[in-house]
Every structure is written in C-alpha cells, then in structure tokens.
Amino acid sequence: MTETDKQTEERIFDAATDVFLDKGMDGARMQDIANRANINKALLHYYYRTKDKLFEAVFEKIAGKVFSRFAPIFDENLSLEDKIRFFFNEHISFLQNNPRLPAFILNEINRNPARFRKLMNNIDINKLWIMLEKQHKEELAAYNISRDMIPQLMTTIASMSVFPFAARGIFEGIFERIDLDFNDYLDDRKKFAADFVIKALKNREIGE
Amino acid sequence: MTETDKQTEERIFDAATDVFLDKGMDGARMQDIANRANINKALLHYYYRTKDKLFEAVFEKIAGKVFSRFAPIFDENLSLEDKIRFFFNEHISFLQNNPRLPAFILNEINRNPARFRKLMNNIDINKLWIMLEKQHKEELAAYNISRDMIPQLMTTIASMSVFPFAARGIFEGIFERIDLDFNDYLDDRKKFAADFVIKALKNREIGE
DNA sequence: ACATTGTTTAACCATAAGGTCAAAGATAAT
DNA sequence: ATTATCTTTGACCTTATGGTTAAACAATGT
Numbered sequence: 001m002t003e004t005d006k007q008t009e010e011r012i013f014d015a016a017t018d019v020f021l022d023k024g025m026d027g028a029r030m031q032d033i034a035n036r037a038n039i040n041k042a043l044l045h046y047y048y049r050t051k052d053k054l055f056e057a058v059f060e061k062i063a064g065k066v067f068s069r070f071a072p073i074f075d076e077n078l079s080l081e082d083k084i085r086f087f088f089n090e091h092i093s094f095l096q097n098n099p100r101l102p103a104f105i106l107n108e109i110n111r112n113p114a115r116f117r118k119l120m121n122n123i124d125i126n127k128l129w130i131m132l133e134k135q136h137k138e139e140l141a142a143y144n145i146s147r148d149m150i151p152q153l154m155t156t157i158a159s160m161s162v163f164p165f166a167a168r169g170i171f172e173g174i175f176e177r178i179d180l181d182f183n184d185y186l187d188d189r190k191k192f193a194a195d196f197v198i199k200a201l202k203n204r205e206i207g208e
Numbered sequence: 209m210t211e212t213d214k215q216t217e218e219r220i221f222d223a224a225t226d227v228f229l230d231k232g233m234d235g236a237r238m239q240d241i242a243n244r245a246n247i248n249k250a251l252l253h254y255y256y257r258t259k260d261k262l263f264e265a266v267f268e269k270i271a272g273k274v275f276s277r278f279a280p281i282f283d284e285n286l287s288l289e290d291k292i293r294f295f296f297n298e299h300i301s302f303l304q305n306n307p308r309l310p311a312f313i314l315n316e317i318n319r320n321p322a323r324f325r326k327l328m329n330n331i332d333i334n335k336l337w338i339m340l341e342k343q344h345k346e347e348l349a350a351y352n353i354s355r356d357m358i359p360q361l362m363t364t365i366a367s368m369s370v371f372p373f374a375a376r377g378i379f380e381g382i383f384e385r386i387d388l389d390f391n392d393y394l395d396d397r398k399k400f401a402a403d404f405v406i407k408a409l410k411n412r413e414i415g416e
Numbered sequence: 417a418c419a420t421t422g423t424t425t426a427a428c429c430a431t432a433a434g435g436t437c438a439a440a441g442a443t444a445a446t
Numbered sequence: 447a448t449t450a451t452c453t454t455t456g457a458c459c460t461t462a463t464g465g466t467t468a469a470a471c472a473a474t475g476t
Contacts, residue, residue, distance in 0.1 A: 023234075023319075024232075024234065024315075024319070026231075026232065026234035026235040027234040027319070103314065103315065103318045106311065106314070106315075106374055106375055106377070106378070107232075107311065107314075107315045109375075109377035109378055109381075110311045110315075110376060110377045111231075111232070111235070113377040113380070113381065116377050116378055116381045117381055120381055120382070120385070125382060125385040125386060126385060126386065129386065149400070151383070151386070151388055151393060152393075152396060152397060152400045152401075152404075155371070155372060155379065155393075156368055156400075156401070156404060158371070158375075159367040159368055159371035159372070160364055160367050160368075162371065162375070163363070163366070163367035163370065163371045163374070164363060164367070166314055166318075166371070166374050166375075167314055167317075167366075167370070167374075168318060169314075169317035169318045169321040169324050170314070170317055170324055171363065172321070173317075173321065173324045173325055173328055174328070174333060175359070177328070177333040177334060178333060178334065178337065178359070180359055185359060185360075185363075188360060189360060192357070192360040192364075193360075193364070196360075196364060196408045197408070199407070199408045199411035200404045200405070200407045200408035200411070202411055203407035203408070203410055203411050
C-alpha cells in the first residue's frame with residue numbers, strides 16, 4: 001500500500017464518517033460520500049465493496065472510540081468520588097469535541113441491535129463489574145450501595161453525561177428560549193453532575 | 209367523511225406509525241406501509257399526498273403524545289418531592305408502554321431540528337419556568353437551588369427517565385450479560401430515580 | 417522497453433422507490 | 447335510473463441509488 005493509496009482511502013473514510021454521522025446509514029448517499037471525498041463513485045466501491053461494508057468500517061471505528069472512553073473508570077487508581085468527578089469531566093469534554101457521536105450510535109444500535117452485541121463480544125462485563133466492586137468495596141459499603149443498585153447507579157451516571165448530546169436538538173431548542181448556551185450548560189454540567197451524584201450517594205438513607 | 213373512510217385513513221395512519229417508529233423516516237418504505245394497511249400504494253397517496261406529509265402527521269401526533277406527558281408537572285398541586293416521585297412513576301410507566309417513542313423522536317429531531325422548533329412554537333417555556341419557580345419558591349430556597357441550577361436539575365430528571373429508552377439497545381445488551389431484565393430494571397428505576405434526586409437535593413451543600 | 421499490478425474514471429445497468437393516472441367500484445343524491 | 451362524488455385499484459412513469467464494467471492511466475519491477 002503506497003502513500004497515495006492511504007491518502008485516498010483515508011479521504012474516503014473521513015468523508016464517509018462525516019456523511020454517516022450526519023445522515024445515518026439509511027439517509028447517507030454513496031454519491032454524497034464520493035463528492036465529499038472528491039472522487040468517483042466507482043472508486044468508493046473499489047476500496048469498500050458495498051455501502052454496508054463502508055458503514056461497518058466507519059461504525060466500528062466510531063463506536064470503539066466512544067466506548068474506549070469508558071475504560072479509564074475501571075483502572076484509574078482513584079477514590080470513588082474522584083472517579084466520578086474524573087468521569088464527568090473527561091467524558092463530557094470528549095463529547096463536546098465529538099457531539100454527533102451519541103445520537104449516531106444510539107440510533108444505529110437501536111436500528112440494528114446485533115451491531116452492539118458484536119461490539120460487546122470482546123468485553124467481559126462481569127469481569128469489569130467484579131473489578132469495580134473489589135476496587136471500591138469499602139466505599140460502596142460506606143455509602144450503603146448494595147450490589148443490585150450498581151446498574152441503577154452506573155446507568156444514571158451514563159445518562160447524565162450522554163443524554164444531553166442524544167437530545168441535543170431538543171435541549172438547544174429549549175435553551176434558546178431561556179437564553180442559555182448549550183456549551184455553557186455543558187461546562188456547568190461537568191461539576192453539577194459530579195456534585196449531584198456524590199451528594200445523592202452521601203445521603204445514606206438509601207434502602208426502603 | 210363516512211365510517212369506511214375513517215377506517216381506511218386510520219388503518220393507514222396506524223400502519224404508518226408502526227413502520228416509521230421502526231425504521232424512521234429514511235428507512236420507511238411507502239410500500240411497506242401500504243402492505244401493513246392492506247391497501248394499494250396509490251391509496252396512500254390519495255389520503256396523504258406525499259411521504260413527507262404522512263410522516264409529518266405521524267410525527268406530530270407521537271410527539272404531542274410524549275410532550276403532553278410532561279404537562280402534569282406544571283399544574284399538579286404537589287410538593288416538590290411528591291412531584292418528583294409522581295413524575296418518575298408516571299413517565300417511566302408511560303414509556304414502558306411506548307418504548308419506541310424516545311429513540312424515534314430524538315432521532316428525527318436531531319435529523320431535522322426545525323421539527324422541534326415548530327412543536328415548541330405553541331409553548332411558552334418562560335411562563336412554565338416562572339410558574340414552577342413560584343409554585344416551589346420555598347422548597348427551592350430550602351434546598352438551596354438557585355435559579356440557574358434549574359436547567360441542570362430538570363435535564364437531569366429527564367435524562368434519568370428517558371435515556372434508558374433512548375439507549376435501549378445498549379442497555380439490554382449489557383443487562384443480558386448480568387442477567388438483568390430490562391423491565392425489572394425499569395420498575396426499580398421509578399423508585400431509585402426519585403430517591404436519588406431527592407437525596408441529592410436534600411444534601412444542602414450545593415454551591416462551591 | 418515491456419509486462420504487471422494497482423488506481424481512477426466515464427459510461428452503464430438493474431432495481432427500488434416515490435409518485436401519477438385513467439378507469440373501475442361504490443355510495444349517495446335527485 | 448342517472449348523475450355526481452368519493453374510494454380503490456392496477457399499470458405505469460421518472461428518478462435516484464447502489465453497484466458493475468471496460469478501458470485509460472499510473473507506478474513498479476525486470
């Protein structure tokens with residue numbers, strides 16, 4: 001593979017990423033991708049045989065990028081509290097730089113859940129689960145967090161970080177009316193979300 | 209308009225709703241809709257001139273259904289705490305019965321934000337905002353919630369309720385691994401979410 | 417210089433998809 | 447019964463779209 005090859009293939013891949021991110025698998029047109037990459041449509045099919053294959057390539061790269069961002073939670077050597085602060089800071093910042101990823105991924109996975117199963121095959125959730133529990137055993141006990149509450153907690157944290165991007169169109173529409181800038185909101189959110197979660201945890205009267 | 213008319217038109221509308229909900233605007237095929245309604249494709253165009261018009265009709269009805277569910281928060285005569293519990297119970301229950309709505313709406317609004325602006329034109333956000341503030345003035349003071357924290361609070365609540373449905377494909381994929389049923393998770397979530405939010409609020413050390 | 421291999425293009429193909437039309441069936445009004 | 451109106455259909459049209467092909471064009475090796 002020569003240098004030129006790589007350049008063309010990369011240009012195609014980048015153009016495809018852009019179009020798919022904007023229009024989704026169904027809405028994307030091969031012609032648009034070719035145009036954006038400044039090449040002939042046939043050349044698309046030369047590098048990536050079909051639309052599906054091209055999409056697959058793009059989707060896997062994007063999804064990998066997103067999910068890998070969750071990884072540090074499992075190995076950073078921080079207290080639970082610091083981990084929560086770290087997560088919201090890092091994750092929201094990352095999404096500020098890649099705001100279209102969540103909507104794209106959620107939509108494509110809902111449209112075709114098999115895609116996600118495929119991604120998950122490489123990861124052993126249970127192992128991570130147990131690791132987390134071990135890392136923060138004392139803290140979980142101190143905060144009175146039982147084993148079966150962890151899914152609720154984790155999904156709450158993910159929701160608070162990702163949902164604003166998934167519902168960006170709605171949020172921006174509403175914020176417009178009250179003169180609030182989406183990015184300012186997000187900057188605030190890093191701290192607010194962390195504080196909010198930590199406060200909820202610190203209030204120990206959890207069980208019924 | 210005779211009785212038969214109405215039946216046909218309704219059958220078309222229902223079929224269209226089903227297909228759009230599943231495939232989205234771009235993925236839906238007029239032929240599929242016709243088939244599902246057991247009619248000729250030309251008849252679709254007789255009742256709803258174009259795909260866009262048909263989609264518009266379906267979208268508006270669905271979106272109205274969803275957003276109207278938020279209304280009770282603004283007029284129910286409950287304490288802030290009870291309102292939070294009421295909201296999570298009602299809203300999650302509603303979405304359990306209509307699980308495809310969030311992903312559909314979020315996707316279509318992101319794909320075409322103008323749609324949402326149009327929906328919002330009928331609503332005066334600021335008025336609701338002020339009403340809420342007035343209704344819960346003392347509680348907001350007691351909880352030390354400042355004016356500019358309200359967007360963060362409201363979006364947090366919405367996120368916790370809606371996100372599991374928007375990310376259903378992912379959640380179910382993960383839950384599968386840890387033997388957790390999505391609906392059980394949702395049933396738990398009604399209480400967990402309310403408790404979580406209330407606990408966060410009750411912990412008064414909010415400002416920096 | 418020549419063959420080989422890899423890259424790019426213009427022209428083309430088949431089909432799927434949204435949409436139209438003229439005519440046949442119903443229904444109701446006079 | 448006849449006309450007028452509304453509903454439904456099968457056949458058809460046009461365009462957009464994913465995909466193919468044969469040939470031109472490079473680059474590389476011998």
